Amino acid sequence: MSIDLERTDKRIDDIMGLLLRTGVIIAASLVLLGGIVYLVRHPAPVNYRTFQGEPLQYRTVSGIFHGATELTGRGLIQLGLLLLIATPVARVVFSVFAFLYERDWKYVIFTLIVLGLLMFSLFGRG
Amino acid sequence: MNSVTFTLLIWVGSLLGGFWGSLVGLGGGVVVVPLLTLIFHVDIHYAIGAALVSVIATSSGAAAAYVREGYSNVRVGMFLEMATTTGALVGAALVLYLHASVISIIFGVVLIYSAYTSMRPLPEASQDVPPDKIATWLRMDSTFPEGDRLEKYHVRSVPTGFGIMFVAGVLSGLLGIGSGAVKVLAMDKAMKLPFKVSTTTSNFMIGVTAAAGAGIYLSRGYIDPGLAMPVMLGVLAGSFAGARVLSRMHVGVLRFVFAVVIAALAIEMIYSGFTGRI
Numbered sequence: 001m002s003i004d005l006e007r008t009d010k011r012i013d014d015i016m017g018l019l020l021r022t023g024v025i026i027a028a029s030l031v032l033l034g035g036i037v038y039l040v041r042h043p044a045p046v047n048y049r050t051f052q053g054e055p056l057q058y059r060t061v062s063g064i065f066h067g068a069t070e071l072t073g074r075g076l077i078q079l080g081l082l083l084l085i086a087t088p089v090a091r092v093v094f095s096v097f098a099f100l101y102e103r104d105w106k107y108v109i110f111t112l113i114v115l116g117l118l119m120f121s122l123f124g125r126g
Numbered sequence: 127m128n129s130v131t132f133t134l135l136i137w138v139g140s141l142l143g144g145f146w147g148s149l150v151g152l153g154g155g156v157v158v159v160p161l162l163t164l165i166f167h168v169d170i171h172y173a174i175g176a177a178l179v180s181v182i183a184t185s186s187g188a189a190a191a192y193v194r195e196g197y198s199n200v201r202v203g204m205f206l207e208m209a210t211t212t213g214a215l216v217g218a219a220l221v222l223y224l225h226a227s228v229i230s231i232i233f234g235v236v237l238i239y240s241a242y243t244s245m246r247p248l249p250e251a252s253q254d255v256p257p258d259k260i261a262t263w264l265r266m267d268s269t270f271p272e273g274d275r276l277e278k279y280h281v282r283s284v285p286t287g288f289g290i291m292f293v294a295g296v297l298s299g300l301l302g303i304g305s306g307a308v309k310v311l312a313m314d315k316a317m318k319l320p321f322k323v324s325t326t327t328s329n330f331m332i333g334v335t336a337a338a339g340a341g342i343y344l345s346r347g348y349i350d351p352g353l354a355m356p357v358m359l360g361v362l363a364g365s366f367a368g369a370r371v372l373s374r375m376h377v378g379v380l381r382f383v384f385a386v387v388i389a390a391l392a393i394e395m396i397y398s399g400f401t402g403r404i
Contacts, residue, residue, distance in 0.1 A: 013200070020186040020333075028183065028362060035133070035355040043128050046352055051169040053347030060345060077351035081179055081358070085340045087186050088333035095204060106264065110205055114334065117211040121218075121341030 012098045016091060023087030030080030038073025061122060089118050129352070136166065137356035144184065144364025149371070150244050150381045151325075152388070153332070154361035155181040155303035156237055160391040163230070163404055168353065170226045170404055174302025175348030178340050180361035181304045185333035187362060188369065198326040199319065202266050202281060206291045206312070210335040213295020218342035220300050230404040233301050234396035240307045241388035245381060255318050260284040270323050279320050287317040299339035304332035 057063040058078045067075035092115050099107040143157035155177040162173035221229065261267060261281035269276035290312035294305045306328050313324035343349050398404040 024183055024187045024362070028359060031355050031358060034351070035359070038352060038355070039130050039133060042352075043130060045129050045132060048166070048168040048172050048350070048353055051171045054350055055347075058344075058349070058351060059347050074351040077355045078349075081349060081351065081354055082344070084179060084182050084186075084358070085337050085344070088182060088337040091186075092207075092334060095200070104265070107201060107204060110208055114204065114207045114211055117208075117215060118334070118338055118341065121211075121215055121338045122344075124341075124345075 016094060016098075019090060019094060020087060023083065023090060027080045027084035027087065030083060031077050032080075034073045034076025034078075034080060036073070037071075037076060041073055085122070089115070089122070092118060132166075133352070133356045136162070136353070137360040139165070140180065140357045140360025141364040141367075144180070144361035145368040146364075146380075146384055147361075148184070148365040148368030150384045151306075152240055152244050152384075153181055153304040153306055154184050154365055155301075156240055156388070158357055158361060159233060159302060160237070160395055162353075162357070164391065164394055164398065170229055171221070171346075171348045172350050172353050174221070174229075175343045175350065176354040176357040177302035178298075178336050178343060179349060179354045180358045181298075181302070181336045182333050182340060183358050183362045184365045185304060185329055185336065187366065188329050197270050197322045198330045199266065199268050199281075199323055200330070201264065201268070202313070202317070202319065203327045203330045205264060205266070205284075206288060207331055207334050209288045209291035210295035210298070210309075210331055211338040213292040213297075214299035214335050214338035215295075215342065217296035217299025217301075218339040218346075220296070221343075221348075222346065224300075226404050227399040227402055229300065230395050230399035232297075234392040234394075234399065236297055236301060236303070236305070237392035237395065238389055241385040241392065243307045243311070244388075245385040255280050255282055258282045258284065261317075268323075270320060277320070279323070280318070282318040283316045287312045290316060295335050295338075298332075298335050299342070302339070302343075304336060306332060 057067040058074065061082065064078045064082050068079035092111060096108060096111045096115060099111055139161050140158055143161055144154040147154050147157050158177040158180060159173045162168040162176065163170050257267060257280045261284055264284065266281040267279065269278050290308065294308035294312065297303065297305045297308060309328035309331060310324050313319045313327060314321060319327070
């Protein structure tokens with residue numbers, strides 16, 4: 001029983017590692033692509049000295065998805081950053097299933113609580 | 127300065143920050159915020175937004191390598207993430223109510239603490255500790271590879287660790303950093319995890335904690351694509367390069383020099399905060 005569990009743990013670790021790496025690589029590629037488009041189209045300097053806050057299209061999940069379909073540089077970067085933020089979230093989702101598979105109910109609940117907090121952060125208020 | 131030059135300078139700065147940071151065991155975030163605010167005069171809200179995003183990138187990238195080595199304790203990590211994510215939400219919400227100067231001062235203090243711990247690595251916790259009731263109930267006791275065999279260890283003081291982790295989460299959400307130094311403190315000193323396990327598990331948790339803060343940052347408009355792009359790409363590339371050369375380098379002197387630089391930046395952050403320049 002405990003040997004089986006350890007082997008399952010190891011396999012879960014492997015998949016988790018792959019998931020994290022893939023997420024980061026795709027996100028970084030999107031950010032790089034968007035960055036090139038952005039710099040080619042906007043050679044004018046931007047002022048970051050005073051805080052204005054981003055326009056709404058770069059602030060909400062739905063806004064970012066909508067903005068990215070217009071294929072602007074900033075829209076693509078923001079989509080890449082959103083994907084980057086989603087990578088650890090995907091890891092937590094994966095952990096829910098991993099603990100379910102191991103029938104470790106306590107940890108299923110803990111993981112769901114963490115997932116709920118992350119969802120609140122991403123989708124709360126709107 | 128046009129935006130291409132500005133972006134390249136930020137990228138190079140972040141690359142160096144990420145490189146140095148990973149050599150001495152500090153995350154990219156603690157280096158990037160002073161760099162952006164003090165040298166490039168970026169508003170601290172944009173700076174912590176860009177820093178937190180780069181923290182997620184390096185944490186997920188590094189965790190991918192660590193989990194496969196079998197050092198990190200996924201149960202301890204997941205349990206404590208309840209504390210760190212709650213803390214991160216509180217910290218990120220606090221940014222709205224605290225003046226930029228106050229954030230700068232707190233940042234400086236945390237920076238000094240980080241520099242101090244990076245100079246003096248925590249001694250290996252003794253592993254002659256008996257099993258703990260809560261940790262046993264939570265099935266946290268585990269093993270880690272030591273040479274050819276698996277070394278067993280027990281986890282202690284779960285409530286204390288949980289409490290310190292909440293503080294680590296608040297700092298992460300408030301300052302845009304991974305607060306790995308505080309996380310290692312909780313797991314090493316309080317919970318008596320072996321050093322290799324605490325550092326890798328801490329890295330494992332940093333991404334999730336930072337994601338909780340980043341969601342709030344995003345909706346508040348702290349994450350600017352034009353600024354976060356060079357910071358994230360620079361820190362990511364730098365920290366990977368740092369991790370590559372780490373095993374082949376003697377970092378003793380470097381660690382000392384870096385700690386001095388970090389301390390100087392910290393004092394500058396505190397001074398700028400008090401004089402109202404940030």
